[in-house]
Amino acid sequence: MDFALSEEQLELKQAARDWLADRFPLDRDWESTEDRWAELAELGWLDVAEAGLGFVEEALLLEELGYACYPGPYIATVGFALPWLSAEQRARVGAGEERWSVDVDGVPWLGSVDFVVSDGGTAYPARGQEVASVDPSRPMGRLEKADGEPLAGNRNLPRARTASAAEALGVAQRALDLGIEHAKTRLQFGKPIGTYQAVSHPLAQTYTDVELARSLVYWAAWCVAEGDERAPIAAAAATAFATEAAVAACERSIQAHGGIGFTWEHPLHRFYKRALWLEGFGARPAELRLEVANALLE
Amino acid sequence: MDLRDTPAEAEFREELRAWIDANLPAEKRGGRGGAQRFEDPFVREWSRKLYEAGYAGLTWPKEYGGAGAPYSFQAILYEELAAAQAAAHVGVIGLGMAGPTIIAHGTEEQKARYLRPILAADEIWCQGFSEPDAGSDLAAVRTRAERRGDVYAVNGQKVWSSFAHIADFCILVARSDPGAPRYRNLTYLIVDMHASGVEVRPLRQLTGEAEFNEIFFSDVEVPVENRLGDEGEGWQVAMTTLLHERATLGFAFTATLDATVGRLLEEARERELGPRLREAVAREWIELQALRYTNYRALGAYERTGVPGPEGSAVKLRWSEANQRLTKLARELLGPEGILDDGWWNHQQLRSRGNTIEAGTSEVLRNIIAERVLGLPRSR
């Protein structure tokens, strides 16, 4: 039993953190849709199997993409759609030529992708009416179901869910880090606000949420990667916990920031909206917990 | 990362399971803890059996009666004991706090003298830290330890000391140099609870039981060789104890929670529950898994350094809150019977209120996380 990340995994995570911090800093142009997809292909992130890596590594990348609030359809393509695709399609994804998403309950991620998986295994060109979502970088839509082609692969729900959980973990960590930074530097009544327990204790609570979420996400990711029979329940548990933790982390961080946290200018709302999106796309936490209960109580 | 047992771990787990099956009678499973720990002679017998089989002090050095095993074995032991609803070793304070502190700071003589009897359940320990005017603010203790030649004369009062009424030794933090600055004025002593001048008065808790006590010391002579660490270094030694209290016990806590969640699931399976209660049960199971895997992640660091990090505070904090929610939920599941004293859930729920106070209150743990983990400025 060894639940620590390996040296290579830690290096990958750090490299991803640095690369993303350079290209997607907090003071970037948030309206820009530039997602540097071709560079992701070069980095090998779009086809980690090529480098002999697996889903645990993908989950680590997703965590970092969440930490940076990355705007492109990585989670849709690699997190959600990949298991449906044939070897040829995966190769095109790996080369950065195709971007995919999936349809959940009739609401696909339509913006910025080429194809959408729908109807339990049919690929449609991503055409239809776009509808804005709470996270502007993730426009949803009503798919125009024409020219569908059957897909070779299969659905992997635990994998898709764990992808959301991993991204949510990164969002939660970032919201916490922003809150800590602010609590250390903002002075009121002549002292840093972090000296007030009414400010520091919610941040401490977020820290415990983040640590527990991380444990569940890595557990679920490992189960998915290994095809462990606990993958469905672990993924449901991790997703329910991590997406709720991310939303709560952002809400506490906004509160700790005061007025600046409520502005459009401050980046916190971008993370908050990403968290809300992750919590709302697919089964919601309460439904996931009912699934867990069904598995435990049958 | 690999969550599977290694071949050595799998073998250990299998042997252990067989051993538990052979040694733990069905009617002794699912005990409720609390005063049962010292009222039922079986718990001591069971502890001795654990020692004889090599399962007590699994990670302690071999020369002192331990097995020198890796921490992952300890995790397996906790898991399997929880699955069998087995009683914990009676030496809670000795195993979780006094022992690790002696291993870290003790002299060769102290290690040779004290460690083995802790494991064998021959000697019970208690912790004399809290005082009437020094609880969260441990550094403010006023019990005096005055050097008189080869002994320290100890005078003062401790309170809330669990198991003191059955204890043979006490780990005591006392003020040795009233003139020295805070954090430099304390000394850490091993006190013989049978020495003259030691008086123990049990305190009845809100559960109705008396697990903790007041201890009065009047001119108790403690030989200088019973000091752990240097004179004036008591605060540093006490920090080791507290890190272990929160982290090593974090594993033990999670194991107890594991057993309690198992029981909650049994109750839930016997009833037709609506979605709200089903969801609430799932939430507690999820929290348990989160604590379990957080412990596993901490194992790596622990294995390398032998010292638990301040992150252990997070596990203690979340465990205590989980146990409180979970035992309340059980009352709800039981319906109208939930207010009856069924001997088990009723006790667990009442006892759980102490969880957010003992071993550092939740407020103090949040301070520790804020200051030592998140690096926020001190609140005091």
Ligand SMILES: Cc1cc2nc3c(=O)[nH]c(=O)nc-3n(C[C@H](O)[C@H](O)[C@H](O)COP(=O)(O)OP(=O)(O)OC[C@H]3O[C@@H](n4cnc5c(N)ncnc54)[C@H](O)[C@@H]3O)c2cc1C
């Ligand atoms: C079941 C049980 C077993 C125990 N066993 C032992 C034992 O074996 N040995 C031993 O030495 N002690 C033991 N204790 C004592 C325990 O460690 C203390 O009760 C605890 O440290 C709190 O101290 P106190 O009771 O003096 O409360 P106080 O420190 O007076 O705290 C009162 C309230 O104020 C809050 N508070 C205090 N300081 C701060 C702060 N800086 N910031 C925010 N909030 C603050 C606390 O969180 C608490 O809510 C036990 C307690 C219990 C309940």
